[in-house]
Amino acid sequence: MSIPCSFDELKQRSGPPLNAWGLYGPDDELGRLNLITPDSVKRGRDSIRHGIRINLNLSFTSFPSLGPVRPPLRREIEHRVYCIDDIVTFNTQTSTQWDGFRHFAYKHWPEKDVYTYHGGMTEAEALDTSNHKYGTQNYAKHPITSRGVLLDVAGYIERHQLPPLSYFDLSTPITLDLLKATANDEGVTFQPGDICIVRTGWTEAFLSLSDEQREAMTKLRKGTVGIDQDEEVLRWHWESGIAAVASDT
Template sequence: MPSFPPFSALPLKKDGPPHNAWGLYSDAEGDGEDELGRLNLISPQSVKRGKETITEGLVINLNLPLSFPPLHPRREHLQHEIKCSGHSNDDVVRFNTQSSTQWDGFRHYPYQDWPGKGEYTFYGGMSIEEASDSSVKKYGAQNYAKRPITSRAHLLDIPLYLSTHSLPPLDPFSSSQPIPLSTLKACAEDSQITFAEGDILLVNTGFIEALEGLSDEEREGLKKREKNESVGVEANEEVWAWHWDNGIAAVASDCPSYESWPAPDGQLSCHQVFLAGFGLPIGELFDLRELAEQCKRLNRWTFFFASCGLYVDGGIATPPNAQAIL
């Protein structure tokens, strides 16, 4: 039996935002000290299930360089300075944790307008004032280091599924064709993937390949569009229910938002429900190219996944330092 109630039982905090799971791993009012959200589902059994998938001893990097040009025009580029003392070197690095491969923390994106008063509400009911205060450490991304995101994982290779079934390809730079639940489920079935509580889900969309194929001018042009669109998973209740009821502990993709972005005006996004409601980490801009190639070669899309973020108390996001081991 799962260790959590069904999606239909949400919201747990009845006077809170839609689909929230606040208080599931703390006291009944949601005021306890739990800061892990869905990461509570990763048990020793989950980790051992992942270990059992290692047959090749093949280790694959899932991180883009920290110098990867930020896709958002307001985000800083990496700054790297080497300091020589005469007999040895140090270096100093400054970067926006949202500029390359990243885990979004629970203080990154709130419910946007709840309860209809223009208020921003984060996981557990944290306010925008608390979440923006660097002296507050609660719900920070340090929890992704204290409790590394390590478990069995699965890859849904959507471009491969579409091409295998002679279906139209995705447009990586458009939100007009979000990936529906039917495609996620069909891809999982094709790949003989069976989910268990505590598993991690990676979704490949082909975004990084498409981006790497652009010239510098074309890439800069993407930032100047009226809407900064990108492909991703569809945001709706059946998609959220599928992630919840399958016991998925964390999600990541190669695209900028996991979900297609931007979400339609006036509708809930996966960022709101997953981060602020479930306490479900969202990974973005993961480099899934080599992993997809090796999974296709081996004809298996389940593997061991290990990630330990930066130990920065109160952090908003973090590089994942992620790897897949097959």
């Protein structure tokens, strides 16, 4: 499937800025995942050279809770005469996860203090547990499997002895120039349906902190390193045909 419109056409759409609602049909719940076609999946298979398996999921206990509203994993063991059951309760933001279309809202459209979610869904509709529209179950029904393109930004910075990123505040955003330089250094290019995986080095930096340093960092809440949000980054993402993005933050 081709990209449904240019970035300039996307900018001219009605509704909140740069929304892609309905571009793949009025009943669509996959968004850019529609770009993952059989050809893009086979492209991932054809890219395999060594057959090495790499687990991209972090353990549920890799990190302490980074926010009081997101409790850590809780595990109970229940003995039932002849068997033992595990009972696990966790916040889906505790560790590795995919964000769904209902995770984040447009706060200032169309009215201030009114939250509008993907496709024009209201806050009440998004909070309704009986409403499954735009839920993450779509990722189970349509597995996210395609060619992954790794942009190892931390590795690029280290190889070229550039100033290190500041991981625990927003003072050094990762620019488009840095993303492109990393891709060029690695000799990789994107095609529609690819998954972009960005390694910033945040995980290693966080795990290297002492308990006291982690507590101080989470109290400051100054943010963390991330991709610059200027329009050229958004244009590059859209026109490259990237279907999904993952990172180590």
